[in-house]
Amino acid sequence: MKKMRKICTILVLLCTAAVPLTAEELVSGGFGINYYGYEELYLTTGLSYQVPLEEAMDLAFGADFGVSTEQTGGEIRANFLIPLHLGLNFPFPGQTVSYSFGTGISPNINYGDDISGVALRMGPYVHGLLRFQVHPVMSIFLRFEQNLLFGPPRWIYTGSNLALGISF
Numbered sequence: 001m002k003k004m005r006k007i008c009t010i011l012v013l014l015c016t017a018a019v020p021l022t023a024e025e026l027v028s029g030g031f032g033i034n035y036y037g038y039e040e041l042y043l044t045t046g047l048s049y050q051v052p053l054e055e056a057m058d059l060a061f062g063a064d065f066g067v068s069t070e071q072t073g074g075e076i077r078a079n080f081l082i083p084l085h086l087g088l089n090f091p092f093p094g095q096t097v098s099y100s101f102g103t104g105i106s107p108n109i110n111y112g113d114d115i116s117g118v119a120l121r122m123g124p125y126v127h128g129l130l131r132f133q134v135h136p137v138m139s140i141f142l143r144f145e146q147n148l149l150f151g152p153p154r155w156i157y158t159g160s161n162l163a164l165g166i167s168f
Helices: 002-017
Strands: 026-036 040-054 057-072 075-092 097-111 118-135 138-149 157-167
Touching: 026 057, 026 075, 026 138, 040 075, 040 157, 057 097, 075 118, 097 138, 118 157
Parallel strands: none
Antiparallel strands: 026 040, 026 157, 040 057, 057 075, 075 097, 097 118, 118 138, 138 157
16 A cells, blocks of 8 residues: 555656646636446545646646445445546647547545445546636536546446536
């Protein structure tokens, strides 16, 4: 577990060091749902940061925070999910509506009553994004993402998430 954290930290630092200092950045925030493992539905909120690496290719990284609750025996219990994202986006710009395709790696930290302690699962993701320009410096986005994660105890987890948000 400690080795995996070190590897993730090194990957994030290397990718942020490769970002040109003069690049225009895009900060996005949103909320949505994550159907984790197709077993549990999490309500999520998150932030992401995106910068151009070269023409028609952006580096994007961010994190979400999700919570799911269940009532058992009159007591409400919570499960938490923190998916991190590090990947590349390939935008297809338009005047008012644009779209993009993205792919990358997503470590997921899961904590709840149904697992003992904290579980770390990691794997690739792909997403499609629609962006609607509503102001010269603001746009609204809709993103659909598909994940394939690996880790104990089942070793293969798939899931989908849908998010709606604002970018500046």
